[in-house]
Amino acid sequence: MPRRRLPYVMREVTRHGAVVWYVRKGRGKRIRLKSAYGTDEFFAEYQAALAGETPRLPNRLPVGTLAWLWDRYTDSLAFSQLRAATRTKKTNSMKRILARTPDARLLEITSAVIKEGIDARKDKPNVARDFLETLRSVFQWGLQAELVSADPTQGIETPRDTASKGFHVWTEKECQRFEARWPRGTWERRVFDVLLYTGLRRGDAVRVTQEHIKDGLIVMPTEKTGEVACIPILPPLAEALQYGPSDGVHLIVGKSGRPMTKESFGNLFRKACDEAGVPGAAHGLRKARANRVAHMLTEAEMEAFFGWERGSRVTSIYTQQVVRERLAKSAAHKLKQP
Helix, strand or coil: CCCCCCCCEEEEECCCCEEEEEECCCCCCCEEECCCCCCHHHHHHHHHHHCCCCCCCCCCCCCCEHHHHHHHHHCEHHHHCCCHHHHHHHHHHHHHHHHHCCCCEHHHCCHHHHHHHHHHCCCCHHHHHHHHHHHHHHHHHHHHCCCCCCCCCCCCCCCCCCCCCCCCCCCHHHHHHHHHHCCCCCHHHHHHHHHHHHCCCHHHHCCCEHHHEECCEEEEECCCCCCEEEEECCHHHHHHCCCCCCCCCECCCCCCCCCCCHHHHHHHHHHHHHHHCCCCCHHHHHHHHHHHHHCCCCHHHHHHHHCCCCCCCHHHHHCHHHHHHHHHHHHHHHHCCC
């Protein structure tokens, strides 16, 4: 499909938030296009509509099935407004669900059935969590769109991965090992310094430009939450930005000098970590930065620095170990008192 909208194609959003497409030539009859926009089926319907024919849809999904509801959901405004990574994650999860139960009918999907599905995935907590969250998104939208009468996911607790502690937090020795392998002037060292001294997520790090820098501060809304991060450009970061590849606009570019996507950046940086013998990744540096400044900043200051939502528990999650060490030292001091 071309990037520009095809001639005579109209886009509308229903009161339920669903995106629908029509073809209308002049004041002629509007012809609905029912396939997903951009697909071969959509283009075939478009060609038929231009010829004045009513498009024929092959293999229409049975109404009242999970596959039918998912198809309607992915064509909605709510789904289109999700981040690309979230859409991909939910799509992959639903593919796995439908592979197991391709003909599942909505009336048969009860809370008990969903709990059984979670239990069947107990050995893979992340998969179980994606299973529940994907179904919850679909049914909550379906309820709002008046396509289902109840949400069977309501009241079901999200599974937790008790064995996982999240991304590995870089230690000071690992940071030093990376710096020794990748000296100033290399692409690897520049992106390491940007990640470490800004504490930005990889998706935000590749988006930062000179336009976001004002009065010695990086000020930008974060990709994940929309909260504004205000990050001071301290001397170590200012010095680091004098080295390595740059296009004069972005803080981080590829080795070719072009802007990067967060996926390609993350993969390339992980290779640099492997070569340096460091078991870390980009997000682990963000956590390392949080641990460093937790000794010096208040929770409100950290929320502003990292772009965390106010009053969220993220601050305590990132700094849990630091707080425990502080409390342990305080306890040791008290125990020494006569």
